Amino acid sequence: MDTALVIGGTRFIGRHTVEELLDHGYEVTIFNRGTHENPFATVEGVTHVEGDRGDETALEATAVSVDPDLVIDCVAYHPEGVRTATEVFSDSRYVYVSSGAAYARREVPQREGETPLEPCSPEQADDDSMGSYGPRKAEGDRVVVEAAGRGIEAMAVRPCIVYGPHDYTERLDYWISRVRNHDRVVVPGDGQHLQHLAYVADVASALRVVGEDGVAGEAYNVGDRRLLTLAELIETIADAAGTDVEVVPAGERELAAGGLSPTDFPLYREYPHVLSTARLASLDWESTPVGEAMSRTVADHEKSGRDGSEHDPGREAEERVLGVLDTL
Template identity: 80%
Template sequence: MDTALIVGGTRFIGRHTVRELLDHEYEVTIFNRGNHENPFAGNDRVTHVEGDRNDETALETAAVSVDPDLVIDCIAYYPEQVRAATEVFADARYVYVSSGSSYGVEHVPKREGETPLEACTPEQATDDSPATYGARKAEGDRAVFEAAERGVEAMAVRPCIVYGPYDYTERLDYWIDRVLNHDRVVVPGDGQHLWHRVYVGDVASALRIVGESGTAGEAYNVGDRQLLTLEETLETIAEVAKTEVEVVTAGERELATGGLSPDDFTLYREYPHVMSTAKLSDLGWESTPIGETMARTVAEHEESDRDGAEYDPGREAEERVLGVLDTL
């Protein structure tokens, strides 16, 4: 297998996936609308085909011109997109980037084939609000399973919260910025809650490995082997940045003194979200050590202009909470 087509490919998961494939001697074609800067422009092993993934004729043209062995679909957000892609690329091995949000029950850990998926109504399948994201991703998984029943070598990979270089969501960037610029940082609750995360490079390697060795009709979770609480995350950021930070935990009552609530803080989740990665590991996939992934993430953050400001609950409000806690 040496020819791959990436639907997407220039921003975050797709960008790292192209690099992963290049490192494993693939010839890569990126298929997208060209709305974002192409970091691989000038690379003679990466071809760009411009087209809208919602235009089935454009997909068919790409399928014929590229004739890929492997298709990795990074930007399928609606189940109909998955159904169309598995029809058009029926002769290739197809990997759908799903999500840990597709799980519909709070089990710890969530396991493929055991933990139920979100239901998805016809209305949810075409809705574009964040509230239906998990339902749409779950229906995309079911489209993959249906395609496999027709003989298509289609598989799904379910990442949890993805972090790493070039993360345009900036969720972790907020916390990195806090640690790098403040000696004391407020964390909601007791700081011990768990929201499983995964390094973007490990998502890329999972997509390649599943594409090469996965079983048609199966889904594979991908997440860091070592889970960090939010407090441990901030401490790890400080360690790799060679700085110090005091993590100050605050309950609902203390946060309220600053007009805040736990949900005002990004990457906070009251109930733990943990996914088993044993099934993926059985294919030979390995997670990169957390110190290494965080060091890469912090280093790239410092070179970028991202600060996660859209998630900032307000430093003045945070200072009010710190002042109250100092009097207790």
């Protein structure tokens, strides 16, 4: 049986990655600080090692005790952490979870090896703010390339916005909640904006596939093979929830009547964000049909208690917008 180490492993992408590895016959060790509930505490074939991924000594001890064939690093947020992990696990195949935010240009689609990556200053490399997230992920990608140049089997996977069961960000939960509780849903702009999404189980399978068959030093984009506009996304949610909903587009002027702007709504993107997934598909990776992925996501939402309220621009404000639109 192959052995895998997942750095992270109990919340969202990591949780699904552990399940993916178990389904494919791996013996899995989770390495994290133990600050979140471990859903695999009683699952056969999963071992938990408590430690901080920023502690090089703890990583080295884990490398010796586990001796993993495959390492999947779900919580590498600084390039120095990637550099340390590639050295510590130099005898393993190492997969770094990067991000589509690493790309510097608004190209459609963004392609590995063609679209430039964000530059990263020394100050950004050590920063923890969201403003430096893309540059930090890009620098981590460059570290992976450097490691491969030294003979280390290191690869990167770049997901776009990830959704699915156990999503603690609740970005999609906001829209699911709107669809389940209201007949009319306000959508910023004309509803045709494209924000490429990735179903979390597909991200997990991509991490495994790249870990098994990826080329050292390469990056692989991952996202749904079928793209949805924001309006189509809401209609897909409604189909999965078994309900009908009217999607109501609202421009900036109409939104202003409720004191709102397009960016007040989760998953709104002013410009298209699309990743090419051809390189990953060449490894025989396949994405889950969007309808099936959304059905699983809605089912999880209904039993989770999540409602996306932290992203809610306010239903009263939306009602004022709807009132203005009804008079036009």
